[in-house]
Each structure stands twice: as structure tokens, then as C-alpha cells.
Amino acid sequence: MIVIFDLDGTLIDSAPDIHATANTVLAGEGLGDLDLPTVRSFIGRGVPHLVGRLLGAHGIEDAPRRARMMAEFGRHYDSAVNLTTVFPGVPQALAQLRAQGHVLGICTNKPVSPARAILRHVGLLDHFAVVIGGDSCPERKPHPAPLLLARSACGKGPVVYVGDSEVDAECAAAAGLPLVLYTHGYRHAPAETLPHAALLDDFARLPEVLDALMPAS
Numbered sequence: 339m340i341v342i343f344d345l346d347g348t349l350i351d352s353a354p355d356i357h358a359t360a361n362t363v364l365a366g367e368g369l370g371d372l373d374l375p376t377v378r379s380f381i382g383r384g385v386p387h388l389v390g391r392l393l394g395a396h397g398i399e400d401a402p403r404r405a406r407m408m409a410e411f412g413r414h415y416d417s418a419v420n421l422t423t424v425f426p427g428v429p430q431a432l433a434q435l436r437a438q439g440h441v442l443g444i445c446t447n448k449p450v451s452p453a454r455a456i457l458r459h460v461g462l463l464d465h466f467a468v469v470i471g472g473d474s475c476p477e478r479k480p481h482p483a484p485l486l487l488a489r490s491a492c493g494k495g496p497v498v499y500v501g502d503s504e505v506d507a508e509c510a511a512a513a514g515l516p517l518v519l520y521t522h523g524y525r526h527a528p529a530e531t532l533p534h535a536a537l538l539d540d541f542a543r544l545p546e547v548l549d550a551l552m553p554a555s
């Protein structure tokens with residue numbers, strides 16, 4: 339089986355690093371800090387969206403300023419690793435899936451460079467056959483193109499996407515793939531209200547959840 343994972347809010351709790359980076363970039367523009375829940379609620383649609391929301395929270399709409407802040411965010415992003423934690427059970431679940439012969443991939447809206455940097459920092463990068471990021475395609479999730487690209491890079495066979503948010507649910511549906519929705523991530527609506535093939539509240543249960551979805555694989 340091919341198992342493709344979202345990153346922020348699914349495998350890692352990266353909101354504290356993204357929050358710190360956001361406030362560094364805001365300070366560089368002479369703008370005040372935002373709190374963690376506010377910045378967390380902006381995660382999931384990539385850096386352009388996040389920076390637009392940071393400015394929006396200050397009542398500002400200014401395209402050149404937004405472009406400058408996106409570039410600044412990018413300068414800090416690869417080193418934004420120290421406040422991030424891996425969700426419980428993730429390393430064990432990934433190792434188990436690999437040992438069972440499954441092919442694993444990443445499809446995130448985080449750009450590829452910081453996605454690879456954080457995966458390397460937490461010791462998980464080697465599990466993945468491919469890392470598709472928010473800058474890998476002209477389109478970002480919820481467009482299906484990045485997920486379909488990740489899938490084709492992983493070879494042939496049944497595919498499941500594991501994600502945490504509305505964006506992932508919409509992306510999986512558009513790509514025609516089943517979604518396993520991790521419930522401790524950064525979504526806005528109750529988990530039950532998002533389209534999903536299965537809910538996952540504990541990574542220790544992922545192998546059995548996948549078996550139940552794809553008994554024949």
C-alpha cells in the first residue's frame with residue numbers, strides 16, 4: 339500500500355515554530371505579535387495564505403509588503419525546528435508501516451525545503467520515498483495535483499492519504515483518494531463533519547486502521 343501523509347498538524351505539532359517565525363517576520367515589519375491559537379488557525383494553506391492572514395489580522399492588505407514578508411518567512415523557515423514536536427506514536431507507526439513493506443510519502447503545503455529540514459531534524463525523513471511541498475506544483479492543496487504527484491512518485495498500488503484538516507479532506511476528495519483524518523491537528527470544524535474514510539485519534543492504531551480500509555493490500 340502507498341500511504342501519503344500531510345505534515346503540519348498530522349505528523350508534527352509545528353505550530354509553535356510557525357508562530358515564532360510569524361512573530362519574527364511581523365516584528366521585522368514593525369507589527370505586533372499574534373498569539374499561538376491565532377497563528378495556528380492560519381496553518382494549512384501554505385506560506386502565501388499564512389502571510390496574508392498575518393497582515394489581515396493587523397487590518398493590512400498590501401501586496402508588495404506581503405511578498406516581502408513571504409521572502410522573509412522563507413529565510414527563517416528551514417531553521418524553525420526547535421519548538422516542534424512529533425505527535426505521539428508517529429515514529430513507531432512509520433517504522434512499522436515501512437517494515438510491513440508500505441511505501442510512504444509526504445504531501446504538505448509547507449515548502450519542500452523546510453519540510454525536508456524539519457523531517458530530518460526529527461529523524462523521520464528517511465522513511466519517505468517522496469516529499470511534495472507547497473512549491474512542488476503550480477497548485478497547492480486543496481487542488482488535487484500535489485497529492486496525485488506524490489502518489490505517482492510512490493509507484494503503483496492502493497493509496498491512502500492521512501491528513502488533519504479541511505484542506506486535506508477537500509484535496510483527498512478531489513483526488514478520489516480515501517482520507518484518514520487525524521483528530522489532534524489544526525482543523526476548524528468538528529472531525530465528524532469532514533468527509534473521511536476513517537478517523538485516527540492515536541497513531542498506534544494507524545496500521546490496524548489501514549488494514550481495515552484495505553484488507554486486500
Ligand SMILES: O=C(O)COP(=O)(O)O
Nearest residue numbers: 346382383384446447448
Ligand atoms: O500551511 C502549511 O504551510 C502547511 O500545512 P500542511 O503541512 O498541513 O499542508
Ligand SMILES: [Mg+2]
Nearest residue numbers: 344346347502
Ligand atoms: Mg495539516
